[in-house]
Structures are given as C-alpha cells and as structure tokens.
Amino acid sequence: MKTIAFFNNKGGVGKTTLVYHIAWMMAELGHRVLAADLDPQANLSSMFLPDERLEELWPEEGDRKSILSCIAPIFEGTGDIAPAHTERIAENLHLIPGDLGLSQFEDKLSDSWPRCLDNDPAAFRAITAFYRIIYHAARNVDAEIVLIDVGPNLGAINRSALIAANYVIMPLAPDLYSLQGLKNLGPTLKQWRRGWEQRLKQKPDNLNIPLPSGSMTPAGYIVMQHVER
Secondary structure, eight states, X not given: OEEEEEOOSSSSSSHHHHHHHHHHHHHHTTOOEEXXXXXXXXXXXXXXXXXXXXXXXXXXXXXXXXXXXXXXHXXXXXXXXXXXXOEEEETTEEEEOOOGGGGGGHHHHXXXXXXXXXXXXXXXXXHTHHHHHHHHHHHHHTOSEEEEEXXXXXXXXXXXXXXXXXXXXXXXXXXXXHHHHHHHHHHHXXXXXXXHHHHHTTOOTTOOSOOOOOOOEEXXXXXOSOOOO
C-alpha cells in the first residue's frame, strides 16, 4: 500500500479536483484505489457522491457512515478506532467519506501530540488514528494506492493526516500566494517528520498497533489553473 497526500496550505488551487480526477484515472488504468477524505469541508465526498447519498451517510440521528464515526470512540474516550465504511464508487475505486464534524477532532490531536513524548498509549492511538483507519480500510478493499485529501491549513488534523502519507504532492496556482505557501510547506513538513521520529522512539513497548513511518516524502508539485496570455 502506497499513500499519497495532496497538500497545500493555500486554498483554491484545485487540490480536491486533482485528487478526484487522479483517483478516477488510476482506477481506469486498473489500479485499486482508495480515496480518503480527511478534509473537514468534505468536498471530495461531495464530488464523488450525490446529495441524496450524503444525506444517508450523515443522518441527523443514528450512526454516521463517515470518517467521524471511525474516530468517535477516541474522541469520546470510550475506545479505539471503529472500522471504516468504504463507499464503492467503481470496480477499482472506493472512498472513505469525509464529514463536516471532523473539525471537532482538532483539539484532541493538538493535546495528544506532546503527550506522545510521555509514552502515553492513548496519545499514540489518537495521533495514528487516521493512518490505522486507512491501513485497515485499504486491506479490506485490497487497495494498492491510497489518495488522501486534506484541508488547506497547518493544523493538528493535517499533521496527523500527513504522518500517514508516504508521499506528498503539492498542487499550486501560478501566483505569488502559492509560491509563499510552498515556502511555508517545506519547513513544516521537515518539522512534522522530525517530531514524529522523536515520538516513535518513545513508543510504549506494549503498544501493539500499526504505526506510520511518517516519511512524507515530497513527490513534486503540479501547477493548476494555468493562465493563457
């Protein structure tokens, strides 16, 4: 399983659209693809699914079939991650639906990051929740490639999502703001990678869960929304 995150801390550069089309293209080429919507805005889910299906996945009452239901036991302090519902989009393409309520997990992840240095098993379970959800879901649908969509910020949710990625692709718009965003991104990824390496050394010996390497290797950038003159 190879995990690829598409990330830029500047919004409006066509990131989610790129993930959507690459997912379809790779599936049509015969690759088994799992798309994971880890953006609290859930735009990727709205691209893949009609509103009627989203209403079924996000009922006002009862269990939601989204990434939020997977992390609910950790968020509520009642247990570990729950199995992910994967929506079958096509023969070789599945989706872990996003959820607008995912932003509630931000404070939990912010609090857990420093506590990993104290050998806290609960903190490790929270920080690695996204990776483990993806790991088990990919095995269930036999996915060889996982494409991760995240929001345009440098917050705790994206840090945990990026830790789950082997590679990072940075979509850009041809403007000054995207270039500045790219300058911010490099040092941030280095800091996150170094921080996770330090925390892996503090992993409790009795913690028997799959952990990400946190490599976050830059795979390059793609210039979107070109301007013709």
